[in-house]
Amino acid sequence: MTDKKTPQLDELENGKWPSFVTEIKKAAVKNEASKELLHLLEKSYVDKRGHWKHGGIVGVKGYGGGVIGRYSDVPEEFPHLAAFHTVRINAPSAWFYKTDSLRKICDIWEKRGSGLMNFHGATGDAILLGTVTDELQPIFDELSEAGFDLGGSGSDLRSPSCCVGPARCEHACYDTLDACYNITNEFQDELHRPMWPYKFKIKFSGCANDCAAAIARSDCAVIGTWRDTIVINQEEVKTYADNGMDIQAEVCDLCPTHALKFDHNKKELAVISEDCSRCMHCINEMPKAIFPGKERGASILLGGKSTIVQSAFMGWVIVPFIKLEGDYEELKDLLRRIWEWWDENGKTRERIGETIYRIGMSKFLSEVGIPAVPQMVFRPRSNPYVFWPEEELK
Amino acid sequence: MTDKKTPQLDELENGKWPSFVTEIKKAAVKNEASKELLHLLEKSYVDKRGHWKHGGIVGVKGYGGGVIGRYSDVPEEFPHLAAFHTVRINAPSAWFYKTDSLRKICDIWEKRGSGLMNFHGATGDAILLGTVTDELQPIFDELSEAGFDLGGSGSDLRSPSCCVGPARCEHACYDTLDACYNITNEFQDELHRPMWPYKFKIKFSGCANDCAAAIARSDCAVIGTWRDTIVINQEEVKTYADNGMDIQAEVCDLCPTHALKFDHNKKELAVISEDCSRCMHCINEMPKAIFPGKERGASILLGGKSTIVQSAFMGWVIVPFIKLEGDYEELKDLLRRIWEWWDENGKTRERIGETIYRIGMSKFLSEVGIPAVPQMVFRPRSNPYVFWPEEELK
Amino acid sequence: MAKIDQGPPNYKEMLPPIILENYGKWRYHEIPKPGVLKHVSESGAELYSIRVGSPRLVSLDFIRDLCTLADEYCDGYLRFTARHNVEFLVSDPAKLDPLIAALNAKNLPVGGTGHALSNIVHTQGWVHCHTPATDSSGVVKAIMDDLYEYFVSMKLPAQLKISLACCLNMCGAAHCSDIAIVGVHRTAPKIDNEKIRKGTEIPSLVACCPTGAIRPNPKEKTVVVNEAKCMYCGNCYTMAPGMEIINPDNDGIAILVGGKVANARTNPMFSRMVIPFLPNNPPRWPEVTDAVRGIVKTWSANARKGERLGEWVERIGWEKFFTLTGIPFTDKLIDDFIFSRETFRTSAAFKF
Amino acid sequence: MAKIDQGPPNYKEMLPPIILENYGKWRYHEIPKPGVLKHVSESGAELYSIRVGSPRLVSLDFIRDLCTLADEYCDGYLRFTARHNVEFLVSDPAKLDPLIAALNAKNLPVGGTGHALSNIVHTQGWVHCHTPATDSSGVVKAIMDDLYEYFVSMKLPAQLKISLACCLNMCGAAHCSDIAIVGVHRTAPKIDNEKIRKGTEIPSLVACCPTGAIRPNPKEKTVVVNEAKCMYCGNCYTMAPGMEIINPDNDGIAILVGGKVANARTNPMFSRMVIPFLPNNPPRWPEVTDAVRGIVKTWSANARKGERLGEWVERIGWEKFFTLTGIPFTDKLIDDFIFSRETFRTSAAFKF
Ligand code: SRM
Ligand code: SRM
Ligand code: SRM
Ligand code: SRM
Ligand code: SF4
Ligand code: SF4
Ligand code: SF4
Ligand code: SF4
Ligand code: SF4
Ligand code: SF4
Ligand code: SF4
């Protein structure tokens, strides 16, 4: 089959953007499975359909997840793809790597897999793409030696991820890397042994710019913010003005709460502290002059997920402000209470957001013990369909 | 029982706002039932509950609606309230009356009823409040003589109503009084003989100020608008400016589409025609200087209703622009097609808006034969759950 | 002999000459003073409309008095408004002040125009309906007495439209009002099996419940209510007298705010619940009048000129509304019905 | 011996010295040129991050090449971004240009910063998944080739975040992207009763359907699908291999636009469907690249500086978006699922 041609894929080696086809071909030089993958994919391009079957349960000792089983639907034609499983490696916080650790992964994978990988998967794991069942345990053992562990899959906690935060960003309102690392280690059992109604994702963003896309891509979004007032350096404001920035138009007019007043004569910027919603816009536009406040922490938003089943949800505020310090006990305790409630109330394959939507926010809040505050909603209910507990009635 | 006291109601005769208690007492002088009503109501004020039972089916020959049956739950105590029915009179367009016609109603009601009435009911009928079953037919006969007819009740077309429009308003984009009168007469059968899944209300407003509250209070809202451009009289604009009006702040800055540009030096106002959403704001603020365009008609919004069952709905656009001329054939035809579809698809006690919500807009549109346009939605769907008809597939 | 389906009288016969002559020709209007509208026609004709507050629930003598005034000052014509006010249509400016004097003499309030509180659209209540959770006319009288100053002046930031409905059927169509007063039940229906058995269609009764709280009980030929699922809307009682929903100890009033209907400036908006319950304290419902006054005061103290109550709240944010009014926020105000998700704050940007 | 639950490596061991020293002390940043971020610390230290586009699906040689470069120019440290780009962390300004030269030599694109198109978050597609309605890497390659200029420059009005998911499971999390490319099936699942019978849990299969289109067929120990109710989401196929959803003739791509995640200026927004279907035409999906380019062009020609695609559309109105782009509006774009009502235009104020 080596003589088979791949005209369609070859075409995708043209063009300026680096080509995944070239990558597959590189792997194909050293690995039969990758060579077959090239032709299987060309076949898909001709048939306009994938050629993979559902994955059976495969994995490694002591783990309920971390491996995605995959089998070709044309094993006769592509014997090396009969089994072509995926291994998910829990990446370091904010995807920082020392080259030697990356090389270790490469060496293991060169020996035991297709040589193809995703840096990274959409949830944030490093993905080793394609190996046979017998190699799974050895791969894990060697990864473990190299200091790595598996990521999540199935109805468990998925590998938490975070933005680059304090490692390389001036906006970080808390230590996203440490929080991600600490929480991930705290909940290793939840991460490696599916035990819930469905998957649960946590993402950490250091500020409302939400570079981890936490509000959309995680069931629990931890988004950095502050409780006091933005800090304004008037000297730097002047410099921006002198350098010709139209502060009124580019900053003040786009402030969603109209909390910023610019004095054109004095070239001074003032903020109405209680009106600021901490959206980050002015700070983004004038990073040298405006900074987050000093009393920092995060907001917790719950319920984010994509389309299936009830349609996509974005996370919504359940804790307006939480300090993220020390061992993150407050956050851990909150997560445990939420999971316990979800475990009791959630249906199979029902994400936490869908469970709360079905059962009702107020029930969720009172049962999990979270006080109701107006920050949780854009606006109150428009229907008068209120439930009244026995004890509040005459 | 005449000696019974009504201390709570008496208190409601104090205060500057005209008192309904005084009105009941006036009626009580001439009518036993009204006298008893006063004491029944005092009893309600003491018990904190109403004392009326469900209404049975009562009515007049040839009509399925127009009368609300009502019976007291304490007939022994209040014999004259054993039966205390309501008669709904279809009011003239925009509630204009010649005094002699009002007097005729009073005379009939003095003779045959409690002497109490509502001017008007919330749907817009003139309401005769409280009479016995035997009087219903005579009342109808005499009202009929006096040129009046019954309003709607039950699962039928309710008495359409309209804003004052061209009779006394400079903003009217079509003849609301004539449209209301014409449509009401066209659909007398639908109005007087319940035949639908539930009630259906039509309201006519001459412009987007919607003084008939049509979008909230009617299943079908006919709201006046224009297809071309607002008309600006620059002379009058100058006068407003000279009289100290801050046109930029009060008019331009509040234009939802930012379609207005005011030239402070020339004191001239310009509009970006294709951006104007015809919200009426600028016209409201400067009625002497700005007027609706010349090519006038209306938008049709469907689905408005209050809370029960699926929660309150506001009407939404199903026809962005329709000419309202001659005999309103286009509108009548549209209404017939909508009712036919509702009849086939609606469940009992399901308002048209709820039926469309349950079955889906696109199904409704294609089956009723209304072309889909972006004006029907604030924004497109965010879920990818699209239905594809056989014939559009390979 | 009675005519079937003759329809309402032709409005043309009800219009005064000045309107027939200037029909569709009105050019602009002014509000010379509260309660007085001056409409000027292309022809130069001027029509004065005097707006007068009415209790809506009136005796025929009240109507006859109106007619007498209309005959004397308006050539025998008058109209009522979409909010149950009376409008006297004066074509002779000389008769304007005498009419107002006559109205004052009768203690009839002149106002409700422009940036004022208008009449309260309301319903039957204990006077004539079977499902009310509160009275209608009494609450309205108490509120209008309390806010009278805002009817006869134009000192509010914008129009103030208050509506009242005495049960969730919402005959007052309060769902899009600046302030909505809504009668609410708070206990599940007590089932009278006798009543249910005679003449209730069980399937439609079961089907009518918005939350599916009603299950049939075929053995007993009646139904059972899952009280945990019932939110007391009373729709089952409307359907079936056997579903007794009224409970004097626990019925009362909820307050919703921020609705509007007009499309001017901003889109129409629903009213939203800010107080889930206030008790029925006839004859003057002090808890209700205090709450309403408090909201009106806060709005007029903080809103911009021309800013409707809902527009003001949407600009400052609902979280700030609760701070400014001091009204306590509770979980009861958080939606848990079909469209609840759209009310959740899916944003990290908000005010503390 | 393998350690269970040791967790990911400690990030501290993965951070270059300059970051360890200035951790949490960064004061501001600049973007000297496309693809180059300059972060300045309170200490005065300067860190340059060179952002490089990656195909994401790579061979280990690719990673080893990156390591070689990182060793030579970055003391052996590098990182990847939330959008699968590579970032070289340069602490020695002298090494900046040489590194960029080396990257150019390897034809690796430097860019994706500021008001640029960044890498496309995407998924497995035909390379490795069982439910795709389209390929992933191929479509991404075609689009990035076509829009290359916007990655290496910063000439767009704002950030442009494109995401792709090859089926409605949405692993690309495209639901809040400026432009979302979504693989869609368009035919109801063909049921393989044999497969269903062996090892499918019928109740959960029936329960998994968002529209309740699946009914059990106990006699046959399988299920039946009410095709009229099926909108081809494929959730049943994810649950049960017997619900064959793939249909090469009718599978393809839908395009949604206007989503965002950041809270800056405006709240996060969902992407919304503007093109319900485009065919799979490998290897270059011309219909898709044309559509995307058309949308990007119209946006950048009309939007204000700093205005995200969705912010621009919400400002001008969706009706105007269809006018400007010339994309035909059809009933398929009108929502008919749970929250549809909130998308209906409950207002008489709109643009023609
Ligand atoms: C590998 C990855 C895509 C990629 O190419 O990067 C992926 C691949 C699969 N996802 Fe996913 N999902 C991946 C990130 C996501 C995301 C994005 C995210 O996490 O930000 C989502 C949407 C966000 C969310 O969670 O809602 C996502 C939503 C799903 C769903 C729908 C879940 C839902 O609640 O709607 C399924 C279906 C399921 O779980 O049964 C699914 C299922 C799958 C399966 C396991 C298919 C299946 O049902 O067996 C895919 C395996 C493909 C394969 O054979 O390699 N995948 N999946 C991503 C995980 C890599 C990693 O660990 O880093
Ligand atoms: C008289 C009136 C209230 C008033 O004091 O003005 C009224 C009174 C009743 N309404 Fe109403 N509704 C009246 C306008 C409304 C409105 C307001 C409107 O039309 O703008 C609404 C809300 C708007 C809407 O249509 O959604 C309204 C929504 C209801 C409902 C709920 C319907 C729904 O779909 O949600 C019911 C329940 C029902 O129909 O079974 C109802 C039922 C009733 C009944 C017949 C009670 C019943 O179930 O038997 C009330 C009779 C009271 C009595 O004994 O006098 N009434 N009803 C209004 C009619 C007078 C007139 O014809 O002018
Ligand atoms: C008489 C009446 C029509 C009728 O057929 O009865 C009427 C008459 C006028 N309305 Fe209205 N509106 C009338 C009910 C309404 C309603 C419906 C309601 O109140 O339930 C609305 C929608 C209310 C809402 O949005 O919730 C309404 C929203 C308006 C608006 C838009 C207000 C705003 O939000 O900006 C205007 C424009 C304005 O006032 O500048 C307007 C303007 C007017 C003008 C100025 C039109 C004109 O040029 O003649 C009339 C005098 C207004 C005034 O009182 O100052 N009218 N107007 C109604 C008087 C009711 C009353 O007794 O108070
Ligand atoms: C490296 C990265 C974080 C990471 O841990 O990997 C990152 C880094 C920065 N982001 Fe981000 N963002 C990163 C993903 C995101 C995402 C998530 C995503 O792309 O999926 C978002 C949300 C996207 C959305 O809203 O849909 C995001 C929304 C922002 C924003 C707000 C943009 C806006 O709508 O105004 C800013 C502020 C700005 O750019 O002025 C920002 C600002 C920044 C700054 C300037 C922060 C700083 O001061 O260092 C960083 C350089 C931005 C640049 O590229 O010009 N970052 N940023 C991510 C780079 C992804 C990539 O390779 O392109
Ligand atoms: S989310 Fe905030 S802190 Fe984190 S990288 Fe983005 S801008 Fe920086
Ligand atoms: S952070 Fe946002 S809301 Fe606060 S002042 Fe700056 S721009 Fe305004
Ligand atoms: S709706 Fe328009 S036309 Fe009718 S009365 Fe009100 S302002 Fe005049
Ligand atoms: S009618 Fe409304 S949208 Fe049109 S120009 Fe006037 S204010 Fe603007
Ligand atoms: S709102 Fe309820 S109680 Fe009041 S009149 Fe209407 S149906 Fe009767
Ligand atoms: S009151 Fe409403 S919710 Fe309760 S049972 Fe009756 S219909 Fe259902
Ligand atoms: S989006 Fe669908 S097809 Fe693509 S990887 Fe995820 S599950 Fe597989």
Ligand code: SF4
């Ligand atoms: S494809 Fe989706 S909608 Fe169709 S039957 Fe399967 S689960 Fe239901």
